[in-house]
Amino acid sequence: MEQLTQDFLRTKKLPHIWCPGCGNGIVTAALVRAIERTGYDQKDVVIVSGIGCSSRAAGYLNFNTLHTTHGRALAFATGLKMARPELKLFVIMGDGDCSAIGGNHFIHSARRNIDLNAIIVNNHIYGMTGGQHSPLTPTGKKATTAPRGTLERPFDLLELARGAGATFGAKGNAAQPRQLEQLIIRAANHKGFSVIEALSPCPIAYGRRNKLGGAVDMLRDMKEKSISVERAANMDEEELEDRTINGVLYSIDAPEFAEAYYHSIGKDIG
Amino acid sequence: MPETKPVLMQGNEACAVGAIAAGVRFYAGYPITPSTEVAEQMAAKLPEIGGVFIQMEDEIASMAAVIGASIGGMRTLTATSGPGFSLKQENLGYAIMAEIPCVVVNVQRMGPSTGVPTAPAQGDVMQARWGTHGDHPIIVFTPASVYESYYLTIAAVNLSQKLRQPVIVLLDEVIGHMREKVTIPEGKLMVEKSSDKVPSDWKPYDEKGLTPLVPFGFGHYYHVTGLFHDQYGFPTGDPPQVERALDRLHEKLEKYRDEIVLTNYIGHKEPRVAIVTYGCTVRSARSVVKKAYWQNRLPVGLLSLQTVWPFPAKEIEALAKQADVIIVPEMNRGQLVGEVERYACGEAKVVPLNRYDGEMINPDQISEEVGRWL
Amino acid sequence: MAQAKKKSINADLVINRTWCKGCGICIAFCPKEALFMDHSGKAEKDMEKCTTCGVCETFCPDFAIALVNRRLSINAGDKTGPDAG
Numbered sequence: 001m002e003q004l005t006q007d008f009l010r011t012k013k014l015p016h017i018w019c020p021g022c023g024n025g026i027v028t029a030a031l032v033r034a035i036e037r038t039g040y041d042q043k044d045v046v047i048v049s050g051i052g053c054s055s056r057a058a059g060y061l062n063f064n065t066l067h068t069t070h071g072r073a074l075a076f077a078t079g080l081k082m083a084r085p086e087l088k089l090f091v092i093m094g095d096g097d098c099s100a101i102g103g104n105h106f107i108h109s110a111r112r113n114i115d116l117n118a119i120i121v122n123n124h125i126y127g128m129t130g131g132q133h134s135p136l137t138p139t140g141k142k143a144t145t146a147p148r149g150t151l152e153r154p155f156d157l158l159e160l161a162r163g164a165g166a167t168f169g170a171k172g173n174a175a176q177p178r179q180l181e182q183l184i185i186r187a188a189n190h191k192g193f194s195v196i197e198a199l200s201p202c203p204i205a206y207g208r209r210n211k212l213g214g215a216v217d218m219l220r221d222m223k224e225k226s227i228s229v230e231r232a233a234n235m236d237e238e239e240l241e242d243r244t245i246n247g248v249l250y251s252i253d254a255p256e257f258a259e260a261y262y263h264s265i266g267k268d269i270g
Numbered sequence: 271m272p273e274t275k276p277v278l279m280q281g282n283e284a285c286a287v288g289a290i291a292a293g294v295r296f297y298a299g300y301p302i303t304p305s306t307e308v309a310e311q312m313a314a315k316l317p318e319i320g321g322v323f324i325q326m327e328d329e330i331a332s333m334a335a336v337i338g339a340s341i342g343g344m345r346t347l348t349a350t351s352g353p354g355f356s357l358k359q360e361n362l363g364y365a366i367m368a369e370i371p372c373v374v375v376n377v378q379r380m381g382p383s384t385g386v387p388t389a390p391a392q393g394d395v396m397q398a399r400w401g402t403h404g405d406h407p408i409i410v411f412t413p414a415s416v417y418e419s420y421y422l423t424i425a426a427v428n429l430s431q432k433l434r435q436p437v438i439v440l441l442d443e444v445i446g447h448m449r450e451k452v453t454i455p456e457g458k459l460m461v462e463k464s465s466d467k468v469p470s471d472w473k474p475y476d477e478k479g480l481t482p483l484v485p486f487g488f489g490h491y492y493h494v495t496g497l498f499h500d501q502y503g504f505p506t507g508d509p510p511q512v513e514r515a516l517d518r519l520h521e522k523l524e525k526y527r528d529e530i531v532l533t534n535y536i537g538h539k540e541p542r543v544a545i546v547t548y549g550c551t552v553r554s555a556r557s558v559v560k561k562a563y564w565q566n567r568l569p570v571g572l573l574s575l576q577t578v579w580p581f582p583a584k585e586i587e588a589l590a591k592q593a594d595v596i597i598v599p600e601m602n603r604g605q606l607v608g609e610v611e612r613y614a615c616g617e618a619k620v621v622p623l624n625r626y627d628g629e630m631i632n633p634d635q636i637s638e639e640v641g642r643w644l
Numbered sequence: 645m646a647q648a649k650k651k652s653i654n655a656d657l658v659i660n661r662t663w664c665k666g667c668g669i670c671i672a673f674c675p676k677e678a679l680f681m682d683h684s685g686k687a688e689k690d691m692e693k694c695t696t697c698g699v700c701e702t703f704c705p706d707f708a709i710a711l712v713n714r715r716l717s718i719n720a721g722d723k724t725g726p727d728a729g
Contacts, residue, residue: 015706062491067495078324
């Protein structure tokens, strides 16, 4: 039973700012346990994050931490990775941070297949600014900027990433933290652009406005709807209606950008 | 002194060569006329010396990437022009707040908007100062030759490292694209090394004063953010700390003002009519003063500004006490003339001379204006 | 009810009351109902029922509950970090 090591937390910065029952802390704890399990040296780990509730996680983690500008975490991380390819980068973003304003950097990071671990904490809403809809808000759901429910269809983030060239895609959620931890370890061990979409409850902005109950109800619902990739394989469209498929969706081998670049200038870093 | 060898070089190339001479080994950029040659030079040269060149998906990403690489310990450069310069502003402000060294070359073209992409202009001067939001400090050099492009880029890289302050090298299309003979010293230039051996009580944002940036990966687990922050980089909104932190950013430049503000005066020691200008317009003004003073001994002088921000207030105040009239030729509808007027404090009549049709201000225009006041 | 899982004797559940925000998630997901909300709205443990399985630690959004062995104190804290400031 892995004990959450306090060494990787900036305990003097706690308690954190997230609302009671917000899933950000669950995802962050899974990330910390995963980092510990990878055995990486503490000084080689860097947490990069964008702007939004989940991105505040960087401030609570006892590594080199880089809290960047909204939507641009992956572009900052690309520069850092190319300068210091030996560092292990985990890039925490919210659903809006990554797929709205950050969309262009998301698809290009995937196309480059640069060795970054992108962890998208998907709570279906812009939480920090009080509850606006994001590109991952399910159609029809309400937000302060969609009082009658959103009309747009959300991205299928992992298919978007696969189509752009990402070579590892996995989906987890805050209601299955142990599995999420394993997925992050798998992503970290994968060489190339790894995407983890972690569903997370936002009881205050998203849950309340859409009458989904409190954090516990949202987590229970998340758990009920969750189905493994294996079991989903032999279920038809209709059965999969409102289920979410969890696990590793794809893992492909392809040249990693930083390694390929340094090889091209005669410096192998593999 | 390293032996010098003359070479024919383009302004944009001189920025690339100067940056490399000053230790830059990382370039991230995006194509845009009239600055693309800087990227092309870096794409060819950096891989030869183990450096990193990357073409990003847009200028926002380019600016982010150079900041990221700088936090990784590399000296970094990016180059762009008006439209790209506008896109880079938010992350430029981030680098200022987080005190991450980096150099941005902006080769001005006729604006606004798409404007005339291949035509020279000097219309980004105020954007270079106030492009990003908030009361931020900035250093902006304005080379008036290929030679100055080389040396001012070197100065920009070294000052950026020393003060942990982003520096803008503001060219215009003429300086960027022209070629001229330049003497480049052989051998290594003295380049300030950012050290990774630091005292154990090192703080990234030390109240007592500037500390070098210890790159990520050396076991100093500090935090970097665009939020106002304390000495370890952790966010704070506490009013006294916020005010203190903002003053601290400005004090950095004030303390090294004379090392940053570079100007050059030629002409009569007691001019009655003085010209103040920067960038390619200096070349036209210089030929006017050569004729008027060197040849005809008229009381005419030229103060050329290699630094436009922080603005050379002291130099203008002194000149205004001397000259009766200060002419400010600019390839825009009047931007720096306001600053000149402000620091002349009425001691001299300040006369704007503006051209903004995409062509250079030629010497005759300036000499005609000078004649009017002599 | 027979002791389903042998309790590991040297493990203990430690709750950090300053970090706990009383969200109730640990209470809801504890398989043995060994946690409850105390009068001041903080999670509290009942070691009779607790089988030290550690599920609560993985579900806690506040890092406020941890399964520790008795020797290692909860406030290991970040010794190396400079965030003493």
